[in-house]
Amino acid sequence: MKIALPSPRALALLRPTAESARPLFARAPKRWQRWSPYVVTGIFVVILMPTSIAVLTNDYKAGGWAGALGVAQTVPLLLAVTRPVRAWLIIFSADVLGAILLIHADTARRPWPWTAAVIVGYLVLMACLGLREKTRTLVAVWLVTGAAGVVLGADAPAGATSTQVVLFVLAGVVLALTGALRSRGEAERLLAEQETISEAERAQRTLLEERARIARELHDVVAHHMSVITVQADSAPYRLTGLDDAARGEFESIASSARESLSEMRRLLAVLRSEGSGEEGGERAPQPGVDRLQQLVEATVRAGLPARLSLAAELPALPPAVDLSAYRIVQEALANVVRHAPGAGTRVSVTCDDRYLTVLVVNGPAAGRTSPLEGSGTGHGLVGMRERVRLTGGYLDTGPLPDGGFRVAARLPLDPPSVPDSLPEDAS
Known part of the structure; x- marks a missing residue:
C-alpha cells in the first residue's frame, strides 16, 4: 500500500x-x-x-x-x-x-x-x-x-x-472549537495590550502638552523681565548723566542682547503655539496668580460645587513661577473634583511662611448618588501638577482620604531654584 x-x-x-x-x-x-x-x-x-x-x-x-x-x-x-x-x-x-x-x-x-x-x-x-x-x-x-x-x-x-470518517469529523469539530477559543483569547490579549499602549500614549501626550504650556507661561514671565531690562538699558543714557562713551556702548549692548533674546523666545513661542497646542494667536491675557483664586472659587461655586477659600490675609510678593503654579494647581484640583466627585464639599487653603507657599485642596466624597462626569480617573491632571511643582523645586502630595475624598497638597518655595535648560525627562 x-x-x-x-x-x-x-x-x-x-x-x-x-x-x-x-x-x-x-x-x-x-x-x-x-x-x-x-x-x-x-x-x-x-x-x-x-x-x-x-x-x-x-x-x-x-x-x-x-x-x-x-x-x-x-x-x-x-x-x-x-x-x-x-x-x-x-x-x-x-x-x-x-x-x-x-x-x-x-x-x-x-x-x-x-x-x-x-x-x-x-x-x-x-x-x-x-x-x-x-x-x-x-x-x-x-x-x-x-x-x-x-x-x-x-x-x-x-x-x-x-472509522476514518468518524475521526475526520470529530477532529474537525475539536479543532474548530479550540481554535475559536484560541483566537478569542488572542484577540482579548491584543486588545488589552493596545489599551495599555494607548493609555501610555495618552499620558505621554498629556505630559508633552503640559510641558509646552509651562514653557509658554515661562516665556511670558521671562519676557516681562527681559522687556524691563531692554527699556532700562535703552533709557539709561537719558536718565543718568555723566556717562562716558564706553558706558553708553555697554548699555546699548545690553539692550541689543535683550531684544535678541526676546526675538528668539517669541519665535520659539510661535512654534509651541502652532504645533504644540494648535492655537493661532495664543494666550495674550496676563497670566493668573494667587490674587485671582477668589474669582476661580466663585466660578466653581456657580458651577454647583460647594467650595470655600481660605487665603492668608497678607502674602509677600510671590515669584512669578510660584504665583502661576499655585493658581494652576488649584484650578486643576477643582476641575478634578467637578469631574470625579460632583457636589463634594471642597476646601481650598493657601498659606505662607518665610520659606514656602502652601496650597491645600481637600474634597469629600461625591454628594448623594450623583454620577461622576468621568467613570475613572487617568491621573493625567496630576502629571501637570507634578511638572509645575518640580519646576519650582517644591513638593507635591496627593492621595485619597479615608472618607472617600481626595487631597492635593503642594509646598512651593518662595526662593525657587534657577530654571534648568530643559524640562525634566520624566514626571515621578
Missing part, C-alpha cells in the same frame, strides 16, 4: 514556530493552572497506553507490535503541551503505521484504521493543537488526517468497521 506523504508546502505550514515553544496556559496567573495541561495529558497517557496495548494484543492479535505501537501512539501526548506539532507528527506516523500493520490482523467487526484508543488520544492531541497553533496549521493537520483516512480506506480489510 502506498501512503501519500505531505507535500513540502504542507510541511512548511506544519513547521513549529517560536510561539509553539511556550507551554499551554503558560500565562495563567496561578501555578496549578499552568501545571494542569501536564496533569491532564499525563492522565490520558496512563489510561490509554495500557488500554491500547491490551486491545492490540487481545482483540487484534498484533503480537510483538502491540507494546511499541501503544507507547508510540500515547506517550508523545506529553510533548503536545509544549510542542504540539512535533507530537502530532510522531503520533500520526505511529497511527498510520499501526493501521498498516493491522490490515492483516483480526479486524472482523472491529474499528479500523483507527482504534478507539487512537481516536481518543488523537482528539486530545487536536485540542492541544487547536489551543496553540494558527488556523492554517490546523486546516493542514485536518486535511492530512482526512487524506490518510481516504488512502487507507481504499484498501480496507474485509469485515472491518470503518
Whole structure:
C-alpha cells in the first residue's frame, strides 16, 4: 500500500514556530493552572497506553507490535503541551503505521484504521493543537488526517468497521472549537495590550502638552523681565548723566542682547503655539496668580460645587513661577473634583511662611448618588501638577482620604531654584 506523504508546502505550514515553544496556559496567573495541561495529558497517557496495548494484543492479535505501537501512539501526548506539532507528527506516523500493520490482523467487526484508543488520544492531541497553533496549521493537520483516512480506506480489510470518517469529523469539530477559543483569547490579549499602549500614549501626550504650556507661561514671565531690562538699558543714557562713551556702548549692548533674546523666545513661542497646542494667536491675557483664586472659587461655586477659600490675609510678593503654579494647581484640583466627585464639599487653603507657599485642596466624597462626569480617573491632571511643582523645586502630595475624598497638597518655595535648560525627562 502506498501512503501519500505531505507535500513540502504542507510541511512548511506544519513547521513549529517560536510561539509553539511556550507551554499551554503558560500565562495563567496561578501555578496549578499552568501545571494542569501536564496533569491532564499525563492522565490520558496512563489510561490509554495500557488500554491500547491490551486491545492490540487481545482483540487484534498484533503480537510483538502491540507494546511499541501503544507507547508510540500515547506517550508523545506529553510533548503536545509544549510542542504540539512535533507530537502530532510522531503520533500520526505511529497511527498510520499501526493501521498498516493491522490490515492483516483480526479486524472482523472491529474499528479500523483507527482504534478507539487512537481516536481518543488523537482528539486530545487536536485540542492541544487547536489551543496553540494558527488556523492554517490546523486546516493542514485536518486535511492530512482526512487524506490518510481516504488512502487507507481504499484498501480496507474485509469485515472491518470503518472509522476514518468518524475521526475526520470529530477532529474537525475539536479543532474548530479550540481554535475559536484560541483566537478569542488572542484577540482579548491584543486588545488589552493596545489599551495599555494607548493609555501610555495618552499620558505621554498629556505630559508633552503640559510641558509646552509651562514653557509658554515661562516665556511670558521671562519676557516681562527681559522687556524691563531692554527699556532700562535703552533709557539709561537719558536718565543718568555723566556717562562716558564706553558706558553708553555697554548699555546699548545690553539692550541689543535683550531684544535678541526676546526675538528668539517669541519665535520659539510661535512654534509651541502652532504645533504644540494648535492655537493661532495664543494666550495674550496676563497670566493668573494667587490674587485671582477668589474669582476661580466663585466660578466653581456657580458651577454647583460647594467650595470655600481660605487665603492668608497678607502674602509677600510671590515669584512669578510660584504665583502661576499655585493658581494652576488649584484650578486643576477643582476641575478634578467637578469631574470625579460632583457636589463634594471642597476646601481650598493657601498659606505662607518665610520659606514656602502652601496650597491645600481637600474634597469629600461625591454628594448623594450623583454620577461622576468621568467613570475613572487617568491621573493625567496630576502629571501637570507634578511638572509645575518640580519646576519650582517644591513638593507635591496627593492621595485619597479615608472618607472617600481626595487631597492635593503642594509646598512651593518662595526662593525657587534657577530654571534648568530643559524640562525634566520624566514626571515621578
